[in-house]
Amino acid sequence: MNLLVVGGGGREHAIIKKLKENPSVETIYALPGNGGIAADAVCVPEIGTKDIEAIVAFAKAHSIDFAVVAPDDPLALGCVDRLHAAGIPCFGPDAQAARIEASKVFSKNLMRKYNIPTAAYEVFDDPVKALFYLRTASFPIVIKADGLALGKGVLIPQDLTEAENAVKAIMEDKVFGSSGNQIVVEEFLTGPEVSVLAFTDGTAIAPMVSSMDHKRAGDDDTGLNTGGMGTVAPNPYYTAEIAQLCMDTIFLPTLAAMRAEGCPFKGCLYFGLMLTPNGPKVIEYNCRFGDPETQVVLPLLKTDLLTVMQAVENETLSSLQVEWLDETAACVILASGGYPASYEKGKRIHFSAALPKNVTVYHAGDKLTDEGLVTSGGRVLGVTATALSLEEALNDAYAAAETIYFDGVYLRHDIGRRALAALIH
Structure with a gap:
């Protein structure tokens, strides 16, 4: 089989390495891929993830048997719709379903309409009205740009001055472009955060191993928000009881809501959850594999990934038993000095x-x-390590990270510390 994976980051590398395990796979093309991915796939650096015309033309010209569209932008732009129209089976939601991530307003209104637990919120398309509302709000508060913003469109002002600056930056200065034409202002929730990725064919759902991301750039959760500086899986806060509660109150209701809205979700649905004192609530949905959650979740997948993805595409997921290794995984990100600002x-x-x-x-x-x-x-x-215990996985990941060097390299030294403390208690 010839496969195509759209994307060029760590998430895509993890997907490609897992797909390679299937003996029927001959060639994997990565569009655009990257330097390291080139060891595992044929990279096509001249085709970017948003160039839908070129992606479809390439897929047709190279007799692609199955495609995986991994990043949010091409999903929101309808890459899956176009590949399907060209007769190419693929993994990922269509553009209508991808709105669950591409529009915060759509996802929040969906949750309100179908009673899916989430933070209380208001939507604004007028900065004056937003500022008027914020003068009576409690702080800290969360302000989100409506559209995609490379994972950076969420600000958490601590007081009114910061909130006013946030509204100005998003809605007037357009720091996130047209993504900031509307904003969502929502209450600040507290509690442990959990990421749960799930395979779904629109009706059946197979949650993956839970994970814990570390978003801040510096140790002890200091510094700017990043795309993620490291992850561990499974997340010790996500017990079997909480998992069942999430299935009953969040996962299945979300799938039913998407079907009821005429846009069933097929692919990988990411649930960003907060385990609040009032129960689990949805912070955000993503319409694809998370990064770097994928780098700890997929190494623990026992069932063949291509088989799972084909079951999602063929809507036969309910007849497949998706199995996981009874192990742990830890990922430490090596970043360029200065990230997430200039580097x-x-x-x-x-x-x-x-x-x-x-x-x-x-x-x-x-x-x-x-x-x-x-x-x-x-x-x-x-740098990802798998082991029987989280402590072993972390020790091995950090030991391996120490053997890799580039000028300006930096990493967090406390990945998994909270998870280890939770395991002790």
Whole structure:
């Protein structure tokens, strides 16, 4: 089989490595891919993720048997719709279903309409009305740009001045472009956060192993928000009882709501959850695999990934038993100095030791040059280890991370610390 994976980050590398395990897979093309992915797939760097015409033309020209559209932008732009129209089976939601992430207003209104637990909120398309509302609000408060903003469209003002600046930045200065034409202002929730990715064919659902992301750039959750500086799986706060509660009150109701709205969701549905004192609530939905959650979740998948994805596409997921290894995984991100603000690119990456069997390096932001691999993004590498215990997985991931160097490399030193503390208690 010839496969095509749209995307070029650590998430896509994790997907590609897992797809490669299927013996029927001959060639995997990555559009655009990256320097490290080139070791596992044929990269096509000249085709970007938003160039839907070129992606479909490439798929047709190369007799693609199955495609995986991984990032949010091409999903929202209807890449799956176009591939299906060209007769190519693929994994991912169509554009109508992708609105669950592409529009915060759509997803919040969906939850309100179908009584899915989430934070109380108001929607504004007029900055004056938003500012008037904020003068009577409690702080901290959460302000979200409606559309896609590279995972950065969420601000948490601590007081009215910060809130006014946030509204101005999003709605007037358009720091997130047209994504800020509308905003959602919602109450600030507290409690442990949990990420749960789930395979779904629109009716049946197979949740993946839960995970815990670490969003802040610095140790002890300090610094700016990032795309994620590391992850562990499973998340110790997500007990069997909470999992069942989420299935009954959030997961199945969300799928039923999407069907009722005429846009059934097929693909990977990501539930960003907060375990509040009043029960689990949805912070956000994503219409695709999370990054870097994928880098700890997929290594624990026992069932063949391509088989699962085909069952989603063929709407036969209910007849497939999706199984998971009874292990843990930890991922430590190696980032460029200065990320998520400005950073330099083109730093040579040095690997000083062979990796143990239980460690995989997922390439996110690098490219191949005549000199070897050099940095080309903010998050450069994801070093993932699997083990029987979380402590072992973390020790092995950090030990492997120490053997990799590039100028300006930085990482958080406390990935998994909260999870370990939760396990002790």
